[in-house]
Amino acid sequence: MRKVIIIPARYGSTRFPGKPLVLLWDKPLIQWVYERALESGLKEIYVATDDKRIFDTVVNFGGKAIITGEHPSGTDRVAEAANILGFSEEDLIINLQGDQPLFPAEYFHKLVQPLLLDPQIPMATLATPIKNKADLANPHKVKVVLDQRGRALYFSRSLIPYFRPPGKEPVYLKHVGVYAYRKEFLDEFVKLPQGDLERAEKLEQLRALEHGYSIAVSLVPEDIPEVDTPEDLEYIKFLTREP
Missing domain, CATH: 3.90.550.10 (Spore Coat Polysaccharide Biosynthesis Protein SpsA; Chain A)
Structure with a gap:
């Protein structure tokens, strides 16, 4: 392999x-x-x-x-x-x-670990606890909820799960957009038709869930900044500036 x-x-x-x-x-x-x-x-x-x-x-x-x-x-x-x-x-x-x-280099190993441990899992991704409250309402920050085994139940641009007080507010998870696939499943995935949920949310990973496939989700401590706009690039420059 x-x-x-x-x-x-x-x-x-x-x-x-x-x-x-x-x-x-x-x-x-x-x-x-x-x-x-x-x-x-x-x-x-x-x-x-x-x-x-x-x-x-x-x-x-x-x-x-x-x-x-x-x-x-x-x-x-x-x-x-x-x-x-x-x-x-x-x-x-x-x-x-x-x-x-x-x-981060160590995230690659977190990403593939579920596929190495369980041959039945076809794909895997990452998630991290949301620390910035502004991200909760941001549709560009995709949220994910997991089952007890660490498999994705759903991804959404909306805030999930909905918290109805009283009780302890849940830890909200942001999806980190990186994936690992078994090659056999990747070939199958790109042939699958889009479902209603994928079309509604504009989230490609929902295609796997809609067709009954599992997605393993490993938790990582920190989010990874991405460059989607020129403003994001300036933020990355700020993070990587020399002291």
Whole structure:
């Protein structure tokens, strides 16, 4: 069983065009993400893109990249790349978003651990306790609720669970948008039709739940900032500034 990281990257982001190639200090954003992946200790790391500018940038800094076709989602792009590269059904494919330049190396191992422990689990992801009260009402901060085994019951842009006093308010969990799949399931997942819940919430992971598949969720202590807008990039610069 091989463990592989594939980073989907596209140039035409609606809110931040050209995002993978914008400079974060002296390096393009995609290089920061790639170098974080290297810190995991995994040897097989690829950027999957349909843009030659991104491909050339990755190759020029010494990374590995692969050209795919155009796709409606990063998951579809990762699935095509995994097939082009010839990975086996039992291999584990990590889908690391190309806008997470501060992804901690230890989170990779938390992510894949459920798949290593239980061969019946087809995919896994991460979640973290919400510490910023403003995130509770923010639809861009996706929430998740779990069962007693740490499997996802539901993901939502709304606040879940609903708290009805009296009693102790629950710990709300934010979904961290990174995934690990068994290659066999990834091929199946991208063929599944969208369900009503996925269409309503615009959350791709709900497709797995709607079709009866389990998603293991490991808890991590801290959230991971993402770069969705130019303002997010400035915040990352603030976090990574030299003292």
